[in-house]
Amino acid sequence: MSQQIYINGEYFSRADAKVSVYDHGLLYGDGVFEGMRIYSGKVFRLEEHLIRLFESAAAIALPIGMTIQQLAKDTDECVAKNGLDDGYIRLVVTRGCGPLGLDPYKCSDPQIIIIADKISLYPAEMYENGLELITAATIRNHPAALSSRVKSLNYLNNIMAKMEGLRAGCVEALMLNIKGEVAECTGDNIFIVKNGKLSTPPIDAGILEGITRNAVLELAKQAGIETSEHPMTRHDIFIADECFLTGSAAEVIAAVKLDGRTIGDGKPGPITTKLNEAFRKLVRS
CATH class of the missing domain: 3.30.470.10 (Aminotransferase class 4, branched-chain amino acid transferase, N-terminal domain)
Structure with missing residues (x-):
């Protein structure tokens, strides 16, 4: 056809x-x-x-x-x-x-x-082994210039950060907001797991309120995993037990390294795996 x-x-x-x-x-x-x-x-x-x-x-x-x-x-x-x-x-x-x-x-x-x-955002092996990230020097747009909640055709801000990641050998890059806090990646929302608790930056951190992000928060609550939305810095990611990204194109994918620091044990963690499996069941239900 x-x-x-x-x-x-x-x-x-x-x-x-x-x-x-x-x-x-x-x-x-x-x-x-x-x-x-x-x-x-x-x-x-x-x-x-x-x-x-x-x-x-x-x-x-x-x-x-x-x-x-x-x-x-x-x-x-x-x-x-x-x-x-x-x-x-x-x-x-x-x-x-x-x-x-x-x-x-x-x-x-x-x-x-x-x-x-059809779309294939990342190679299959990255879903098995996890992504490596760098922090982009390009920050998210000031919210008074253009709200990150507007999914506009002007994605140059994200593209410039994406280029930084690709030049460093990473397919995705972390973006910070004007306060130096973690916002999101160039095309995905970001989550961390610490001591069994799931956290992600809040809407006012300069992020797009992702549909997959919200679905994963729902799945985590259904599974009895404590969740929170609060400001975080790169330090929180460095010391996290697990980290993963979510997005419509990316779905759910682990991140195992940021700026040369290994996150957790350097492999997709158990909560990441559990939520990934739950998400795959959800989309087929």
Whole structure:
């Protein structure tokens, strides 16, 4: 089956799926998006993703022009048209076409794009053995500049930190906030385990409130694991018993080293493994 890409209610082949070079999503990163996983032919927590998409759009005064219910229906239809049992959805809303210049009120025709495809974020051996991280010099954006809770098309902040990690031989990098506290990684939320307790940075630490992050917190509470959301520093990660990352594309993956310091015993820990198994059961339920 050839790939079918949704643009404003119509379907196009990959070669024919196009938007204007005058779209402000391209010119200025003016737009929002969501990345969602498909498991057994269904989008995982679709409604939660769409609520976050609409909240991101509201925060930047971007009209989507349809209801959450209609967009959910169209997303499910796109998955079915592409015959994907397991895969990934990238849902993008751009500001639309406008003249050169920043004025968003001169734009028209917001573009709603749904791409259904496969994704493999990290090699299989990294899920077995864990990731090594470095701390990026590039920090998260100041919340007064752009809230980290807005999943915007402007990901240059994350990309610059990602480049730092790749240059150091790491596929992921830790990002700090303006206070020097741990925020998140370039594309994933971060958790640590210490003395059997699970911790992750709070929403006001400059993080995106991850859908997978929230699912893992729920699973931990169901398993009787004590959880907390509180500010943390690199020191907390250095002395942690376990560390792992979560994200729609990454799912759940252990981190076993930060800035050359081994975390715990340098292997994915028992709580990480337990939550990973619980998450995999959840997405198939």
